[in-house]
Amino acid sequence: DTAVSQTPKYLVTQMGNDKSIKCEQNLGHDTMYWYKQDSKKFLKIMFSYNNKELIINETVPNRFSPKSPDKAHLNLHINSLELGDSAVYFCASRLEQMPTGKLFFGSGTQLSVL
Amino acid sequence: GQQLNQSPQSMFIQEGEDVSMNCTSSSIFNTWLWYKQDPGEGPVLLIALYKAGELTSNGRLTAQFGITRKDSFLNISASIPSDVGIYFCAGQLVGWQGAQKLVFGQGTRLTINP
Numbered sequence: 001d002t003a004v005s006q007t008p009k010y011l012v013t014q015m016g017n018d019k020s021i022k023c024e025q026n027l028g029h030d031t032m033y034w035y036k037q038d039s040k041k042f043l044k045i046m047f048s049y050n051n052k053e054l055i056i057n058e059t060v061p062n063r064f065s066p067k068s069p070d071k072a073h074l075n076l077h078i079n080s081l082e083l084g085d086s087a088v089y090f091c092a093s094r095l096e097q098m099p100t101g102k103l104f105f106g107s108g109t110q111l112s113v114l
Numbered sequence: 115g116q117q118l119n120q121s122p123q124s125m126f127i128q129e130g131e132d133v134s135m136n137c138t139s140s141s142i143f144n145t146w147l148w149y150k151q152d153p154g155e156g157p158v159l160l161i162a163l164y165k166a167g168e169l170t171s172n173g174r175l176t177a178q179f180g181i182t183r184k185d186s187f188l189n190i191s192a193s194i195p196s197d198v199g200i201y202f203c204a205g206q207l208v209g210w211q212g213a214q215k216l217v218f219g220q221g222t223r224l225t226i227n228p
Contacts, residue, residue: 040220
C-alpha cells in the first residue's frame with residue numbers, strides 16, 4: 001500500500017488553464033505539506049496544514065490555493081497556470097508527535113505548462 | 115530566507131569508493147536530516163540528527179550534526195550501484211505558532227561507475 005499517494009503523476013497543460021493535484025496519506029498523520037521542486041532539483045516548501053488548518057503559507061502566488069477536506073487529504077488547485085509553474089510538486093506528511101523532520105513524501109506530480 | 119549550502123553539487127565515483135558530502139548554513143538548526151531521492155520518486159529519509167555533536171550511523175551511512183549546529187556531513191562507505199541518486203541535507207526550523215518546516219540544501223547528485 002502506498003503511504004502518501006499523489007494524482008496525477010504527470011500533468012501537461014496549456015498556459016492559462018486551471019488544474020488540481022490531489023494527495024492522500026494512509027499513515028494516520030495529522031500534518032501535510034506541499035513542496036515544489038524546480039528544474040535544478042531545489043525543494044521549497046509552499047504550504048502546510050495541521051488537522052485541516054493552514055499553518056504554513058510561504059510566499060506563494062495566490063493563484064495557488066490548497067485545500068484540506070480532512071487530515072488525510074491535501075489538494076492543490078492552481079489557477080491561470082504560467083510557464084514558471086512547471087515543476088515537480090511533492091506532497092508530504094508527518095505526525096505531530098513524531099521526532100521533528102521525519103517527513104514522508106509522495107512520488108511527485110510533474111507539471112508541464114506549455 | 116534561510117539557506118543551506120550543500121557540496122559538492124555532483125560526484126562521479128567508482129563502485130566501492132567512499133563518499134563524503136556536507137552542508138553548511140548561516141543559521142542554527144535544531145535538527146539536521148539527510149534524504150535520498152531516486153529518479154521519479156520523492157525524497158526518503160536516511161538519517162536524522164537531533165543534538166549538536168551527534169554522530170549517527172545507518173548501515174554504510176554515517177552522519178554528524180556539527181557542534182556549532184550550523185553544519186552536517188554525510189559519509190557513505192563502500193559505495194554500491196543502488197547508492198546512485200540525489201542526496202539532500204535538510205534543516206528543521208520552528209516558525210510561526212510552532213509550525214515546523216524543513217529547509218533543503220541544493221542536493222548532491224551521486225553517479226557511480228561500475
